[in-house]
Amino acid sequence: MISASLNQFKALLGKELKEAFRDKRAMMLAMTMAVMAPVMIFAMSKVMIKEAVETPAIYLKISGAEYAPKLIKALNKENILLFRDVPVAKRSVWDERELTLTIPETFNQDMLDGKTIDIYLSADYSEKANLSPIRRIKTTINHYARGIGYKRLLVRGIDVKLLQAINVIEQDRSLPNSNAMIISMMLGLYLLMAAFMSGLPVAIDSSAGERERNVLEMLLCQPVSTVKIVFAKLCCASIIACTGVILTLSLTSFSVSFIDLTKIGASFSLDAFTVAALLLLLFPICFFASALQLFVAFQSKNFKEAQSMVSMIIMLPAMIPVIMMFVDDKPNWLKWLPISGQSLIMEDLFKGLPVSWSLLGFTGFVTIAITALLVLLMAKKLRSETVVLALS
Amino acid sequence: MIEVTNLRKSFGGAKKGLFGKKDKPVIALDGLSFTANDGEITGILGPNGAGKTTCLRTLYGLLKADEGSATIDGINVVDNPLAARARLGIFPDKFGLYERLTAYEQIDYFASIHGLQGQAKHQAIEAVINDLEMAELAHRKTLGFSQGQRMKVTLAQALVHQPKNFVLDEPTRGLDVMSTRILRRYLARFKEKGHCILFSSHVMQEVAALCDRVIIVADGKLAAQGTPQELCELAGETQLEEAFVKIIGSDEGVAA
Numbered sequence: 001m002i003s004a005s006l007n008q009f010k011a012l013l014g015k016e017l018k019e020a021f022r023d024k025r026a027m028m029l030a031m032t033m034a035v036m037a038p039v040m041i042f043a044m045s046k047v048m049i050k051e052a053v054e055t056p057a058i059y060l061k062i063s064g065a066e067y068a069p070k071l072i073k074a075l076n077k078e079n080i081l082l083f084r085d086v087p088v089a090k091r092s093v094w095d096e097r098e099l100t101l102t103i104p105e106t107f108n109q110d111m112l113d114g115k116t117i118d119i120y121l122s123a124d125y126s127e128k129a130n131l132s133p134i135r136r137i138k139t140t141i142n143h144y145a146r147g148i149g150y151k152r153l154l155v156r157g158i159d160v161k162l163l164q165a166i167n168v169i170e171q172d173r174s175l176p177n178s179n180a181m182i183i184s185m186m187l188g189l190y191l192l193m194a195a196f197m198s199g200l201p202v203a204i205d206s207s208a209g210e211r212e213r214n215v216l217e218m219l220l221c222q223p224v225s226t227v228k229i230v231f232a233k234l235c236c237a238s239i240i241a242c243t244g245v246i247l248t249l250s251l252t253s254f255s256v257s258f259i260d261l262t263k264i265g266a267s268f269s270l271d272a273f274t275v276a277a278l279l280l281l282l283f284p285i286c287f288f289a290s291a292l293q294l295f296v297a298f299q300s301k302n303f304k305e306a307q308s309m310v311s312m313i314i315m316l317p318a319m320i321p322v323i324m325m326f327v328d329d330k331p332n333w334l335k336w337l338p339i340s341g342q343s344l345i346m347e348d349l350f351k352g353l354p355v356s357w358s359l360l361g362f363t364g365f366v367t368i369a370i371t372a373l374l375v376l377l378m379a380k381k382l383r384s385e386t387v388v389l390a391l392s
Numbered sequence: 393m394i395e396v397t398n399l400r401k402s403f404g405g406a407k408k409g410l411f412g413k414k415d416k417p418v419i420a421l422d423g424l425s426f427t428a429n430d431g432e433i434t435g436i437l438g439p440n441g442a443g444k445t446t447c448l449r450t451l452y453g454l455l456k457a458d459e460g461s462a463t464i465d466g467i468n469v470v471d472n473p474l475a476a477r478a479r480l481g482i483f484p485d486k487f488g489l490y491e492r493l494t495a496y497e498q499i500d501y502f503a504s505i506h507g508l509q510g511q512a513k514h515q516a517i518e519a520v521i522n523d524l525e526m527a528e529l530a531h532r533k534t535l536g537f538s539q540g541q542r543m544k545v546t547l548a549q550a551l552v553h554q555p556k557n558f559v560l561d562e563p564t565r566g567l568d569v570m571s572t573r574i575l576r577r578y579l580a581r582f583k584e585k586g587h588c589i590l591f592s593s594h595v596m597q598e599v600a601a602l603c604d605r606v607i608i609v610a611d612g613k614l615a616a617q618g619t620p621q622e623l624c625e626l627a628g629e630t631q632l633e634e635a636f637v638k639i640i641g642s643d644e645g646v647a648a
Contacts, residue, residue, distance in 0.1 A: 004507050011504030015493065022492040214488030218546075221452040222505045223478035385455055 009228050016206055018234035026201035030240055033197045034247035037190035038255035045183055045259045051132060055079050058133040059086040059094040064103035070104070074144045080137055089262045099133060114152065184350030185321075187252055187341060190316035191245055195282050196289040198244025199237035200310060203293035206233045208306035213296075226382040230294065230375050237290035238283075245282050249275060277355055281342050284367040288338050289313070291374040298378055335359060338367040393588055394428040394451065394557055398460035401446055421457065422612035428590040429538075430556075433583050434591040435599040437608035439640055444592045445485045445511040447609070448561050452482055464557055478506065481555035483563050487546045491535040495526065495545045498534065499552050506553035520552045525574055539566035547575065558582065560591035564598060576602055596633040606632075610640040626648075 021027065061083040065072050072082070086094050102120040104110070110117045121137060123130050150160045210216045219229060253270040270278075293310050300306035321343040324330065334340045341363035349355055401421040420443045428434035438444045447454045451462050453473035462469045469476040490498055499520065503513050521530050528546045529537070534545060543566055551558065558579070564572045579589055579602065593599050599606055600620045608615040608623070616623055616639045620632050627635035 007509055008505055011501055015490070015497075018497065019490055019492045104431055210488075213491070214486045215490055217454070218482075218484055218549075220454060221477060221480075221482045221484060222502065223474045223476075224505050225474065312447065331559045 005228075007318065008224055009232060011230035012224070012228060016232050017239070019206070020202045020236055020240060023202070023205060026205055027240075029201045030198040030244055031247065033045055033190070033194045035250060037187070037194065037248045038251040040261060041186055041190070041252055042181060042255045043254070044186065048182065049259070055136065057081055058099070058136060059083045059090070060133075062103065063101040064105060064107065067105060067107040068103050071141070071144055075140055078136060078140045080133075081142060097123070097127070097130060097133075098130065099130065099137070101137070111148075183256065185347070188346040188350065189318065189321055190252070191248055191278065191282055191346070192285065192321065192339065192343060193314070194244045194248040195241050195285045196293075196314050196317045197288040199241030199286065200293055200314070202240050203233070203237040203290050204297045204303070204306050204310055206236065207294050207297040207298055208303045214305045220382060226379040227375065230378045230382065233289065233294055234290050234371075234375060237294065238287045241286035241290055242283055245286060246279070249278065265365050268269070274349060277349055277360070278346065280351075280364070281345055281360060284364040284371070285338060285342055288367045288371045289317075291371040291378075295374050295378055298381060327348065336363055336366050338363070338370060341366070393430050393465055394559070394590055395463045395466075396427070396447065396451070396460070397425050397462070399424045399442075399450060399457050399462060400459035401450065401455065401457050402408060420612055421450070421460075423460070424609065424612060424614055425460075426607045426614055426617060428557075430588045430590050431583060431586045431601055432604040433579060433589045433591070435606045436590065436601035436609060437594075437596075437599060437606055437636055438592075438615075442609045442640075443612040444609055445561060446612075448485070448559055448590075448592065451559055452480065452484070453477060454642055479556050481550040481553065481558045483547055483550045483558075483560040485561040487542075489534040489537065489542055489545055492533060494531050494533050495537075495548070496521070496530040498545055499549045501627045502549035503552045506555075508553055516552050516554070519549045523574075523578055524548050525571075529637075540568055540571055543567055544571065551578075554582075557589055558587060558589045558590070558591070562594065564593065564595060572598070596631075596636065607637060608639050615639050 010116070055078065058080045059082070060075070060080055062072065065082060066168075075081075083094060100122050102122070104117065104119065107117055119141070121134070121141075123134055124133065125131075153160055153163070207216075210219075220226070248269070253275075284293075292313055296309045296313060297306040300309050317339055320339045324334065324340055324343065330344070335344055341359075345355060345360055345363065399421045399476060401417075402417040402419045404417045419627055422443075424443065424447055426434075436444050436447070446455065450457050451464065451469060453469045453476065456470060463471070464476045465479050465509060467476045467479065483647055493501070496517065499517050500513070503517055508516055521527055525543050526541075529541055529544065534542065537545065543563070547560075548564060552558075563575060565569075567575065575597075579591075583589060603620060603645065605617065606623055607617045616626060618626065623639065624630060624635045627638040629635040629638060
């Protein structure tokens with residue numbers, strides 16, 4: 001009896017897998033995520049490192065440069081140049097950024113008198129491209145000013161150390177990994193997305209698609225329980241989602257190995273332990289995502305409606321982690337729910353913090369439980385007349 | 393044996409929207425009763441919308457009757473749908489194919505669902521493919537099959553497990569003369585073996601030639617039943633077609 005039942009399920013699943021793997025369009029769509037993620041992460045990291053490490057030339061519009069030649073020289077040393085020296089190719093860019101520094105006429109006299117000199121740095125501070133130049137200009141000027149201040153004290157025979165009543169010694173307890181936080185965060189997001197997106201085409205095709213092609217009715221007339229039908233479809237979509245996740249993970253660790261993260265003092269490695277924990281975390285999510293997609297697709301009236309409704313679900317893994325970033329004191333139940341729970345554990349995992357296996361297990365359990373509930377609901381729906389009537 | 397007793401089914405009657413009025417329900421079946429015996433081919437005739445398909449769908453367990461019952465070999469289709477379906481070979485009114493599978497794989501799929509496996513399954517599939525003369529179609533993907541070819545695949549997957557009872561909803565629509573003859577011969581052979589065959593059709597010659605008994609359904613009720621000969625006599629006509637028109641056209645005098 002059990003073996004007959006198992007054979008039946010094997011036939012159902014085998015057919016679903018056969019159909020899924022022969023659907024080239026669906027498979028391509030499924031695997032785009034796996035290919036896209038490593039490429040994106042690679043490109044982003046490259047840009048990040050370049051911004052952090054290099055000090056490209058800044059062209060500053062300085063009025064009154066002639067009053068403070070030594071300051072200008074100090075700025076030049078840090079690759080902060082005068083606007084009149086800008087190469088033609090970059091002229092319009094820097095003209096638009098409009099970084100201006102105003103040095104007063106009285107600069108020299110005030111310096112001699114020991115007065116505080118106000119010089120004006122004006123720029124659009126909300127512009128992201130300006131942030132790094134502004135930081136560099138400020139640091140350079142502050143350094144220069146402090147140098148002068150120290151000399152003044154020294155000349156008067158005062159120990160410079162008097163200025164420093166308290167010295168804060170910073171000890172950064174974040175592990176080296178944490179510096180690669182952005183990469184990890186992105187990888188986490190991509191992995192969740194991959195879990196949701198890879199199985200999607202197959203989930204829609206095997207539910208709403210089959211209904212539209214009139215093959216579902218035929219199947220519902222057969223001596224097979226709807227739970228089995230739904231579970232076979234779920235397994236098929238989930239297997240493909242899991243494949244997508246594994247591909248994303250392996251391709252990413254492969255592509256990240258080409259980036260020299262040590263330049264920004266970061267390291268990023270996916271060791272066997274992390275990978276195992278990640279997969280353990282993500283496989284339930286794959287099942288959950290596929291179940292959710294099948295559920296929505298079975299509810300929709302036709303293939304098109306199913307497609308647009310299911311694409312809403314993809315928003316979940318993209319939105320939930322982002323929303324959670326803004327919640328400072330996270331309530332406990334967030335740790336238990338699907339998606340939010342997994343993304344919190346992933347965050348810890350990437351930070352190199354010890355993973356709470358019981359929490360991981362519990363979140364996985366809740367996710368699977370919700371999935372099972374969805375399967376039973378779908379099976380019940382497929383037995384009801386309304387679904388059958390919608391067939392005709 | 394298929395037995396239908398006092399089947400009633402109405403559709404609609406649900407409120408549409410929050411403030412909408414109730415629709416008038418459509419009565420599809422209004423106390424339909426009939427029996428299809430083993431070793432006989434029973435034809436269901438009836439005008440469009442008479443309730444034929446609704447009745448057959450109730451047999452598959454896709455729809456639940458409001459009243460009355462349907463049994464297959466004595467198994468109630470509502471109480472034990474899986475066991476009842478296991479004794480059925482179904483050719484539904486609407487069917488599709490898995491277009492990414494070959495004909496053989498489809499038949500294999502349905503055979504496995506019905507619990508066949510191993511060598512027995514393989515033999516059953518080969519047998520049904522030979523019987524329906526579709527060997528050259530067997531290993532092609534069904535995408536792009538003609539209507540007749542699609543019908544054959546669907547028939548094959550309905551019959552591969554050699555069910556005790558066949559329920560065929562207009563199985564000959566779209567089939568060419570050769571295929572229709574093959575199907576007729578096939579059904580006749582199973583009749584000899586003592587299977588129960590129930591099929592609906594609109595082709596009178598076919599019904600007259602093939603059926604041992606004919607059930608005429610009109611407005612969800614049994615209008616008349618008997619052998620084609622009896623029905624002709626009942627209506628006082630020589631052709632079944634004339635008899636059929638007369639029977640569904642007038643309710644008086646031809647109560648079943």
